[in-house]
Ligand SMILES: Nc1nc2c(ncn2[C@@H]2O[C@H](COP(=O)(O)OP(=O)(O)O)[C@@H](O)[C@H]2O)c(=O)[nH]1
């Protein structure tokens with residue numbers, strides 16, 4: 110049931126690779142008459158028109174108005190339904206200089222192609238039944254993945270793992286619904302003892318609800334992999350923050366110095382810890398300062414710390430805890446976001462206080478434990494115990510709606526409530542799950558999903 114007002118009659122074109130100078134650029138086209146249109150501006154027209162799907166041909170793109178050569182290209186010809194969008198399609202591999210790309214796009218426009226909107230290729234693939242919505246959303250995640258692990262989780266969804274999981278949940282509800290409807294259609298006495306008693310089981314409903322809720326909660330882990338988590342290094346000046354920053358980065362980025370107050374602004378960098386993308390911030394040490402530049406740095410650092418998902422608070426083991434440290438640690442509200450670090454342990458300082466992770470930025474001792482603490486804190490208590498995770502608010506909200514409907518059915522079952530109300534709730538749960546994969550969808554929902562894509566996807 111795909112009700113959608115969207116016109117797929119015209120042929121679209123867009124740059125699929127980045128808008129920057131490179132060796133090659135890929136320009137994608139799609140549409141029923143895309144091969145004819147492309148052939149009309151191609152030096153080897155006859156060759157392109159005759160090409161089987163999946164073939165690559167060499168030639169020049171010709172400006173249809175001036176007759177001049179635009180670029181020397183390879184053109185891959187795809188014939189419906191064997192293409193990404195399910196439509197006829199030609200992909201051009203041209204030179205990656207920006208003027209080359211611009212003149213290519215303008216020649217295609219003159220040849221009757223329209224600029225594609227964001228996500229329009231993937232939207233056509235969905236409309237033509239090449240992808241369900243969970244896979245279409247995974248395409249976006251794959252393109253924007255920040256670590257190999259995030260990429261492999263999205264790839265898992267692209268190969269249909271989430272769709273299968275949703276279908277499995279839906280089948281369990283549909284089975285219950287058919288039992289209920291059987292009784293609604295044929296009163297018990299007519300069924301001749303084929304069905305007796307209340308048709309639903311409370312334990313089964315409760316288990317179903319937990320499975321749906323568990324998948325809904327994986328949104329948190331999904332977001333961690335998708336967006337990464339901001340991590341701030343905090344502590345007094347000279348606690349060893351910049352040294353730890355460089356160690357976690359595995360390169361020398363931040364200036365390390367024995368002089369207090371060297372790091373005056375914050376610097377940041379992406380790091381990959383156990384496959385989780387973390388955005389690490391080195392901040393200016395926290396101390397009262399007379400110097401206005403340093404004071405401004407300290408103010409900005411305070412903001413970074415307040416916004417961070419995780420805070421690593423360093424205390425120099427040779428110095429030990431002072432009242433400033435104690436105040437910070439005590440005042441920090443959400444302890445699950447705080448990792449206290451006992452730094453410079455190679456110097457054999459004071460013994461490690463409870464709750465601190467001993468680390469040396471010089472010898473890297475304690476690094477694996479610190480990295481584990483970082484990934485545990487990023488993923489939260491539940492961790493990542495499942496390879497199938499969801500990653501959009503849309504998916505999470507629909508799962509919550511399904512779970513709520515099933516909970517209502519569970520309560521109704523406990524009271525042996527009338528079956529027609531129960532049937533309605535079960536239908537709602539089925540619809541919510543159907544919307545996740547796109548069986549039930551409206552134009553608004555689709556536009557929302559595809560608009561966040563980049564053009565050319
Ligand atoms: N021995 C030792 N010295 C360290 C360690 N980490 C930092 N230092 C030294 O402590 C001083 C301050 O370090 P820095 O990283 O700039 O601290 P920040 O002010 O907190 O950024 C520098 O002289 C560093 O070489 C460590 O793990 N072991």
Ligand SMILES: [Mg+2]
Nearest residue numbers: 350351371372
């Ligand atoms: Mg520093």
